[in-house]
Amino acid sequence: MSGRQRVDxxxxxxxxxxxxxETSLIIDVFSRDFGRLPLLARGARxxxxxxxxxxxxxxxxxxxxxxxxEVRTLARAExxxxxxxxxxxxxxxxxxxxxxxxxxxxxxxxxAALFNAYAxxxxxxxxxxxxxxxxxxxLRQFEKALxxxxxxxxxxxREAVTGEAVLPDRLYHYLIERGPVLTAANHEVAxxxxxGQTIRGKTLLDLARDDYADPRTLSESKLLMRMLINHYLAGxxxxxxxxxxxxxxL
Amino acid sequence: MPGSLxxxxxxxxxxxxxxxKSAQRMAYYLLQRERPGAQRLVDALTAALSxxxxxxxxxxxxxxxxxxxxxSAKRDPSLLCVVEMPVDLNMMEQTHxxxxxxxxxxxxxxxxxxxxxxxxxxxxxxxxxxxxxxxEVIMATNFTNEGEATAHYLSDLLHxxxxxxxxxxxxxxxxxxxxxxxxxxxxxxxxxRRDY
Ligand SMILES: [Zn+2]
Numbered sequence: 001m002s003g004r005q006r007v008d009x010x011x012x013x014x015x016x017x018x019x020x021x022e023t024s025l026i027i028d029v030f031s032r033d034f035g036r037l038p039l040l041a042r043g044a045r046x047x048x049x050x051x052x053x054x055x056x057x058x059x060x061x062x063x064x065x066x067x068x069x070e071v072r073t074l075a076r077a078e079x080x081x082x083x084x085x086x087x088x089x090x091x092x093x094x095x096x097x098x099x100x101x102x103x104x105x106x107x108x109x110x111x112a113a114l115f116n117a118y119a120x121x122x123x124x125x126x127x128x129x130x131x132x133x134x135x136x137x138x139l140r141q142f143e144k145a146l147x148x149x150x151x152x153x154x155x156x157x158r159e160a161v162t163g164e165a166v167l168p169d170r171l172y173h174y175l176i177e178r179g180p181v182l183t184a185a186n187h188e189v190a191x192x193x194x195x196g197q198t199i200r201g202k203t204l205l206d207l208a209r210d211d212y213a214d215p216r217t218l219s220e221s222k223l224l225m226r227m228l229i230n231h232y233l234a235g236x237x238x239x240x241x242x243x244x245x246x247x248x249x250l
Numbered sequence: 251m252p253g254s255l256x257x258x259x260x261x262x263x264x265x266x267x268x269x270x271k272s273a274q275r276m277a278y279y280l281l282q283r284e285r286p287g288a289q290r291l292v293d294a295l296t297a298a299l300s301x302x303x304x305x306x307x308x309x310x311x312x313x314x315x316x317x318x319x320x321x322s323a324k325r326d327p328s329l330l331c332v333v334e335m336p337v338d339l340n341m342m343e344q345t346h347x348x349x350x351x352x353x354x355x356x357x358x359x360x361x362x363x364x365x366x367x368x369x370x371x372x373x374x375x376x377x378x379x380x381x382x383x384x385x386e387v388i389m390a391t392n393f394t395n396e397g398e399a400t401a402h403y404l405s406d407l408l409h410x411x412x413x414x415x416x417x418x419x420x421x422x423x424x425x426x427x428x429x430x431x432x433x434x435x436x437x438x439x440x441x442x443r444r445d446y
Contacts, residue, residue: 016362021267053432057395079433084441088402091395095361102362243359243366247403250367250376 006066010034011080013118014057015098019045026071027055029063030101030118035109039065039074054079058086058094058122083126090125092247093139095240097121100146100229103236117145136222137212143225144207152232155179156208168202174224176231180204197223255281307378310336310354319351326350328385332375332404334358334392342390350388353378358396359403367403375404380411389417393438 012031020026025041044051054061054077064076086094097118105111124138147154157166160179166172172180183198199220206217207224255277262273280288304310305317312318319325329350333339339352353375357365367373379387387408391397405415421439422431 019267050432053434056434059434079437081433081437085398085438086395087398091399091402092361094395095399099362239364239366240361243361243364246366246368250372250407 005068006064006075007034007072008064008076010063010065011115012061012063013059013122014055014061015102016057017041017055025055027074028102030105030115031063032112032115033110035111036101036105036107038071038107039063040071041074041077044074051077056085057098058091058126059083060119083123086122086126090128090135092240092244093125093135094122096139096238096244097142099238099240100143103233103238104146104150104229111149114145114149117142136218137210140207140212140221140225141210143229147228147232150232152177152228154207154228156204166201166204168200168205170201171198172201172204174199174204174227176228199224304356308352308354309356309374310339310352324349327383329388330379330384330386331388331390332401333390334397334400338390338392348388355391355400358391358394359400360396361399370400372404372407376407376411379408379413384413386414386416389415393420 010031010033012029015028015030015036017025017027020040023043023045025044027039027041027044028036029039030036041051041055043049044055046052051074060080060083062076062078062080063074065072065074067073101118105114121138121142125135128135128138144154155178158164158179159166159172160175160181166180171183173183174180180199180201197220200216202214203217203220203224206212206214207221212218212221258277258281259270259273262268262276263270265273268276280291301313302311303313305312305314305320307316307320310317314321326349329348330353331342331348331350332353332355333342334355334357336354336356339354342348342352355370355375357370359365359367359370378384387404389401389405391400401417405417408415420435420442422428422435428436
């Protein structure tokens with residue numbers, strides 16, 4: 001897509017915003033049909049700007065923009081509503097989602113399914129009270145949807161080498177970009193590719209079905225997702241994770 | 251370009267939202283048209299750098315170990331109001347509704363900008379709030395996501411230390427008419443409606 005264009009009535013979320021000059025903002029938005037892109041919000045930092053209260057993260061907005069080049073200009077922003085502000089732990093989880101999108105999603109790549117998954121996850125976070133099991137469920141679902149949309153979909157129910165069904169009572173290692181292998185078969189398969197902890201077959205099957213009632217599933221799937229996400233982050237540190245851990249230490 | 255001019259331009263770029271072009275414009279202006287002003291700037295900066303520090307108790311800028319407000323006997327030491335910036339403190343003072351003491355964070359938690367508890371030195375506030383005199387901490391951080399995150403984590407930390415925490419209420423402005431209030435404010439006032 002090149003040349004000048006005007007986009008109207010686009011549902012979007014703000015992932016982050018940066019001050020740009022005394023009076024303007026650059027907003028990093030995630031839109032339904034155009035993916036992630038930066039927009040210049042002229043005058044949005046002025047005290048009486050009508051946009052000032054509207055340009056908040058974690059709220060569905062309807063945006064219009066125009067222009068060519070890397071940074072288009074925001075023309076209009078309207079509050080769509082229906083989503084309470086995130087509070088407490090949900091807010092930190094929200095920052096984590098935004099940071100994942102900012103670091104893993106290439107610019108101007110439309111991902112409508114991921115957009116819907118993001119909106120649903122925020123809605124559930126806004127309604128769940130403080131780090132409950134349901135919040136974790138939504139987080140894992142979102143991480144899976146993100147990997148799938150980026151083309152790194154996870155294999156959970158079939159063994160990577162033999163293609164046999166994963167059995168709940170066996171132990172597996174998870175090979176990045178391949179899938180689970182039985183721990184006993186490790187040395188024959190991949191030698192130094194093996195990373196991370198062993199995982200129960202039940203955890204893999206629970207993760208495939210998004211069933212986190214089992215506490216061991218909860219902890220093992222968290223570690224597995226962290227290993228995979230760290231791999232795709234390729235060395236970029238997650239600030240939201242660091243801040244979260246530092247807050248736990250106080 | 252002479253080295254000292256280049257240095258000046260480079261130095262001016264430490265100011266917020268000053269890029270290479272504005273820095274160059276400022277440097278030329280100061281040297282060509284405003285030499286006395288440039289000297290005043292140098293003197294003021296030198297004086298401020300050597301004299302201004304953070305108040306030991308409230309963290310705001312002061313020339314003393316402890317600022318005038320924190321040393322005042324007329325203030326109620328059992329109430330501690332937490333604000334993000336000195337301008338917020340000034341606004342609170344204008345209300346004449348509060349006679350306690352303050353703590354100025356000089357920022358807010360902002361994970362995506364890399365500002366966490368260490369950068370904000372939150373442990374200093376915890377120490378301050380646990381001085382034995384403080385009975386209630388009032389969270390007056392902004393009603394932005396960052397302000398909310400800050401208030402939430404501080405309240406958790408203060409609760410576990412046995413201190414009562416309250417949060418400024420948000421809703422319609424005084425004299426506010428629904429017709430002329432933005433949708434976000436009305437929505438949040440609705441979500442947080444109270445018994446009446
Ligand atoms: Zn003070």
